[in-house]
Amino acid sequence: MSVPKLELRNVQKAFENKVVLHDVDLAVEHHDVVCLIGASGSGKSTLLKCVNLLYPIDNGQIFIDEDEITAPGVNPNQVRQRMGIVFQAFNLFPHMSVLDNITLSPRKVHGVDRATADARARELLAKFGLDDKVDEYPDRLSGGQQQRVAIIRSLAIDPELILLDEVTSALDPELIAEVLNVIRDLKADGMTMVIATHEMGFARDVADRVCFLDAGVILEHGPPDRIFRDPQEARTQQFLQRIIEAGRL
Amino acid sequence: MTEQSSVGRFGRGPGLFGPRPRSSLREEGARGALIAFASTVIFIGVAVWLVLTSETWPAVQRQFFNWSNFKEAWPVVATGFWLDIKMFLVAEVLILVIALAVAMIRALRGPAFFPLRVLAITFIDLIRGVPIILLILLLGFGVPALQLPGVPRRELFWGLTALVISYSAYTAEVYRAGIESVRESQRMSARSLGLTQVQTLRYVLVPQAIRNVIPALLNGFVSLQKDVALVFVLGVREGVRSAQIYTASTFNYTSYVVAAVLFLLVSVPVARFTDWYTDRDRRRMQAVGG
Numbered sequence: 001m002s003v004p005k006l007e008l009r010n011v012q013k014a015f016e017n018k019v020v021l022h023d024v025d026l027a028v029e030h031h032d033v034v035c036l037i038g039a040s041g042s043g044k045s046t047l048l049k050c051v052n053l054l055y056p057i058d059n060g061q062i063f064i065d066e067d068e069i070t071a072p073g074v075n076p077n078q079v080r081q082r083m084g085i086v087f088q089a090f091n092l093f094p095h096m097s098v099l100d101n102i103t104l105s106p107r108k109v110h111g112v113d114r115a116t117a118d119a120r121a122r123e124l125l126a127k128f129g130l131d132d133k134v135d136e137y138p139d140r141l142s143g144g145q146q147q148r149v150a151i152i153r154s155l156a157i158d159p160e161l162i163l164l165d166e167v168t169s170a171l172d173p174e175l176i177a178e179v180l181n182v183i184r185d186l187k188a189d190g191m192t193m194v195i196a197t198h199e200m201g202f203a204r205d206v207a208d209r210v211c212f213l214d215a216g217v218i219l220e221h222g223p224p225d226r227i228f229r230d231p232q233e234a235r236t237q238q239f240l241q242r243i244i245e246a247g248r249l
Numbered sequence: 250m251t252e253q254s255s256v257g258r259f260g261r262g263p264g265l266f267g268p269r270p271r272s273s274l275r276e277e278g279a280r281g282a283l284i285a286f287a288s289t290v291i292f293i294g295v296a297v298w299l300v301l302t303s304e305t306w307p308a309v310q311r312q313f314f315n316w317s318n319f320k321e322a323w324p325v326v327a328t329g330f331w332l333d334i335k336m337f338l339v340a341e342v343l344i345l346v347i348a349l350a351v352a353m354i355r356a357l358r359g360p361a362f363f364p365l366r367v368l369a370i371t372f373i374d375l376i377r378g379v380p381i382i383l384l385i386l387l388l389g390f391g392v393p394a395l396q397l398p399g400v401p402r403r404e405l406f407w408g409l410t411a412l413v414i415s416y417s418a419y420t421a422e423v424y425r426a427g428i429e430s431v432r433e434s435q436r437m438s439a440r441s442l443g444l445t446q447v448q449t450l451r452y453v454l455v456p457q458a459i460r461n462v463i464p465a466l467l468n469g470f471v472s473l474q475k476d477v478a479l480v481f482v483l484g485v486r487e488g489v490r491s492a493q494i495y496t497a498s499t500f501n502y503t504s505y506v507v508a509a510v511l512f513l514l515v516s517v518p519v520a521r522f523t524d525w526y527t528d529r530d531r532r533r534m535q536a537v538g539g
């Protein structure tokens with residue numbers, strides 16, 4: 001079997017004395033979509049931010065292909081150029097137009113000239129049906145449009161993988177679908193993704209694998225059908241039960 | 250505003266800048282303004298009448314509000330005051346730039362920048378802990394007395410340097426508050442796009458920070474515009490010093506009133522502008538739902 005696209009080995013992370021990730025092991029194969037589910041506070045966001053090197057890990061290793069990105073001496077800015085990450089909200093820079101939001105990193109980090117960066121941004125916006133928003137400022141967009149632009153912005157650096165942290169959980173219900181559809185399109189294009197989500201229906205539909213995180217431990221993982229139909233761990237069963245009661249599955 | 254989210258206060262387009270709705274509130278406002286105007290006129294009228302009819306008024310008028318002294322002192326004091334204005338303009342530009350640099354250094358994170366951060370914090374703490382007048386005396390008399398070759402000897406230069414140093418320390422803290430008021434997710438988004446810390450500050454945090462602290466910076470303008478006069482202690486012939494010289498030769502204080510009038514002519518409009526701007530900004534933020 002080939003080297004996974006992304007691999008976490010024994011990753012530990014604590015804030016002050018509170019251990020938030022305990023010995024997390026996770027392998028994401030090329031072109032796979034892995035969904036992280038679990039209660040709020042279980043460590044999903046922390047895991048994604050550790051992969052993006054936004055938080056330093058205390059122990060363990062993280063690899064992209066065969067490169068250890070947590071090795072000493074690795075330049076985090078270069079690592080971050082290989083992946084995109086989108087958060088729950090407030091991703092976009094409010095003082096820049098949609099176009100400038102998307103082209104900032106290509107121009108300033110990757111040294112792409114303005115014309116090329118603009119052309120690429122317009123192409124991406126057109127692909128996702130947002131070509132009429134090129135010159136808008138973020139506060140003139142709906143929440144769903146903002147999140148779509150944020151995802152497009154992360155695509156503009158041609159990332160090898162994308163991390164999505166509950167990108168729909170701050171949205172009004174009627175705006176969720178348009179964002180999920182963008183993610184489906186990315187999957188169809190073969191993008192490798194790690195997605196923290198509360199949308200169980202979506203996870204079931206789009207994930208190749210689902211990981212259930214509980215108090216900083218990946219308690220259970222497997223294909224969505226098995227996790228949702230036949231969870232082995234009592235904690236997973238309880239979590240899914242609560243989700244069903246809340247009418248979200 | 251359910252469709253529009255509350256990300257920003259950087260509104261563009263007619264929605265935010267259009268006329269406010271007319272309503273009966275407006276008319277009530279007009280009546281209120283009339284009442285306010287009438288009561289103000291009555292209040293000031295009574296106050297002026299009380300002063301003018303008091304026994305000490307003639308003496309006060311002779312000492313402070315003597316018209317012929319006023320006319321005589323005006324050109325001298327105004328010439329000095331023009332130097333105050335020039336000092337203010339030069340100092341303000343330098344302060345805005347230096348303070349921003351100090352604030353940016355202070356905002357850098359990570360162990361590699363520790364020494365720089367310590368330097369910035371030490372500068373801010375030391376300078377803010379010393380009375381500004383002391384700094385002016387120290388640099389304005391102290392440095393020229395050293396008679397160092399190649400170092401400027403003019404009191405004006407060192408007085409202004411002291412003002413710039415002192416105000417930079419305060420203004421750096423204003424900028425810092427602005428930088429810290431920008432959401433953490435903005436910093437994280439910028440870093441996750443591969444921007445360095447300095448790029449993150451320059452393209453993402455500082456533009457938003459400045460927008461947030463413009464009222465505070467304008468307040469600093471008002472205060473500096475008056476404090477430049479402190480260099481008079483070095484004998485620099487700016488407005489206050491010119492007024493003092495006139496007083497010393499005539500034993501009449503009207504020249505101080507002239508100086509006060511000149512300062513007011515500049516500072517009151519700036520203060521009014523600051524209030525107007527702050528109000529407008531707040532209304533606009535409410536309009537965006539921020």
Ligand SMILES: Nc1ncnc2c1ncn2[C@@H]1O[C@H](COP(=O)(O)OP(=O)(O)O)[C@@H](O)[C@H]1O
Nearest residue numbers: 015016020038039040041042043044045046047
């Ligand atoms: N920057 C931080 N500083 C301190 N504690 C944090 C920080 N970020 C997250 N935590 C804590 O780590 C735990 C996991 O948080 P998080 O990763 O955000 O969980 P999730 O995304 O699954 O809701 C929580 O208990 C949270 O309080």
Ligand SMILES: [Mg+2]
Nearest residue numbers: 044045046166
């Ligand atoms: Mg989270």
